[in-house]
Amino acid sequence: MAQAMNLDDLIELWQALLRPTALIEVAVIAACLLAAWALLRLVRGPEALPGSIWFGRGVVDGVLFPLLALLFALLARWGLAALWRGHGSIAVFKLVIPVLVSLVVIRLTGRVLRSVFPESRLLRIFERSLSWFAWAGVALWITGILPLVLQELDTISWKIGASQVSVRNIIEGAVTAAVVLMVALWISSALEARLTRGATDNLSLRKMAANSVRGLLLFIGLLFALEAAGIDLTALGVLGGALGVGIGFGLQKLAANYVSGFVILAERSMRIGDLVKVDGFEGRITDISTRYTIIRALNGREAIVPNEMMITQRVENMSLADPRVLLTTTLQVAYGTDLDTLMPRLSAAVAAVPRVVTDTAPSVSLTAFAADGLELTVAFWIADPQNGQGNVRSEVNLTILRTLNAADVEIPFPQRVIHERPVAGLALTAAAVAADAAAPRP
Numbered sequence: 001m002a003q004a005m006n007l008d009d010l011i012e013l014w015q016a017l018l019r020p021t022a023l024i025e026v027a028v029i030a031a032c033l034l035a036a037w038a039l040l041r042l043v044r045g046p047e048a049l050p051g052s053i054w055f056g057r058g059v060v061d062g063v064l065f066p067l068l069a070l071l072f073a074l075l076a077r078w079g080l081a082a083l084w085r086g087h088g089s090i091a092v093f094k095l096v097i098p099v100l101v102s103l104v105v106i107r108l109t110g111r112v113l114r115s116v117f118p119e120s121r122l123l124r125i126f127e128r129s130l131s132w133f134a135w136a137g138v139a140l141w142i143t144g145i146l147p148l149v150l151q152e153l154d155t156i157s158w159k160i161g162a163s164q165v166s167v168r169n170i171i172e173g174a175v176t177a178a179v180v181l182m183v184a185l186w187i188s189s190a191l192e193a194r195l196t197r198g199a200t201d202n203l204s205l206r207k208m209a210a211n212s213v214r215g216l217l218l219f220i221g222l223l224f225a226l227e228a229a230g231i232d233l234t235a236l237g238v239l240g241g242a243l244g245v246g247i248g249f250g251l252q253k254l255a256a257n258y259v260s261g262f263v264i265l266a267e268r269s270m271r272i273g274d275l276v277k278v279d280g281f282e283g284r285i286t287d288i289s290t291r292y293t294i295i296r297a298l299n300g301r302e303a304i305v306p307n308e309m310m311i312t313q314r315v316e317n318m319s320l321a322d323p324r325v326l327l328t329t330t331l332q333v334a335y336g337t338d339l340d341t342l343m344p345r346l347s348a349a350v351a352a353v354p355r356v357v358t359d360t361a362p363s364v365s366l367t368a369f370a371a372d373g374l375e376l377t378v379a380f381w382i383a384d385p386q387n388g389q390g391n392v393r394s395e396v397n398l399t400i401l402r403t404l405n406a407a408d409v410e411i412p413f414p415q416r417v418i419h420e421r422p423v424a425g426l427a428l429t430a431a432a433v434a435a436d437a438a439a440p441r442p
Helices: 007-017 021-044 064-084 091-116 123-143 145-155 167-196 203-228 235-249 252-267 307-312 339-351 390-406 424-438
Strands: 157-160 163-166 275-278 281-288 292-296 302-306 315-317 325-333 363-369 374-382
Touching: 021 064, 021 091, 064 091, 091 123, 091 167, 123 145, 145 163, 145 167, 163 167, 167 203, 252 281, 252 292, 252 302, 252 307, 281 302, 292 307, 302 307, 325 390, 339 363, 339 374, 339 390, 374 390
Parallel strands: none
Antiparallel strands: 157 163, 275 281, 275 315, 281 292, 292 302, 325 374, 363 374
């Protein structure tokens, strides 16, 4: 265990900082920072990669800059120590290296959390709190108070089962858990971005693989944290039994959603991008997680559907075998219209609309003899329903209207004929009123 600095050690460190060799150390450290900046600039190029934790918007606001500076500083300290061989001190390095270590931890944690939770409002508060704790730890380490604090925390302990756990063990376990959590989130986020990049038909399987890797890494991190805290891992058997009972009673719905999510991703019965209709809500699947599925309607509304509902209820998948969608529109023409000439003309005009599928030609059929005219139904296929259905239907209707106007075809509208028949009593009453109005008044 490292020994704490006493007052004499602090005075000796202060005196070493005032020696001329300290200026050489400052120059060497400045050279290390400049070398790290130049190397990073050379590797990164003019612009940073989007979403990378190694490179930030600038050259020095990523993780790689303090990491390279720390590596160069360690090599420089080793070289100066071998060169001076006890004739000089490395007091400045004793201050700079802990600062660089703390900066690496802060940058790594912040960049990883920002890439995993880009829209979290608590992220900035967490980063500031972590920065305060990290700089406080550096100050305690430089002054030599940190080892004394750890010794005192090691004396506060209690027994959990067959294991003796102290406050220091819990703190070390929490730090280990945080480090492993950051590494797990970083690796899983990088793998998910790599797996889903450029994916089309197998995007669901790739997301399932990314979620499985993330869960496995987090579980391994939990085991490392418990081992670092000094907790016997055999106690996980009792915990697993209790967790199983909890899932069987109170968490069965949640467990069913998770299991259903893996079933959906494994069977590929529904994939990201499919146009589905479930529980009266129609839209396109934008994301499939292990607990829920997000469906986005064409009008912009989004529905979060539990995965259990996607398994147990009837789901209409309009993109499972063929992404094409059949649309229809109706119109009426006047009685006496030459339908044998008009119907092929309408079919050809609708087929010329840009988004209408041409391999399956549009069809025009006589569907009803309406009260005001002949009712025609125009059916056509589109292959990109995600771009909207109302806009292409409007374009088809405008094309039909232009075709009817060019062919001088009348579009009927409701007409009513009113027959006016006189009523005898009503006529006599009107005549009496008129006579009374014309009579002179006294």
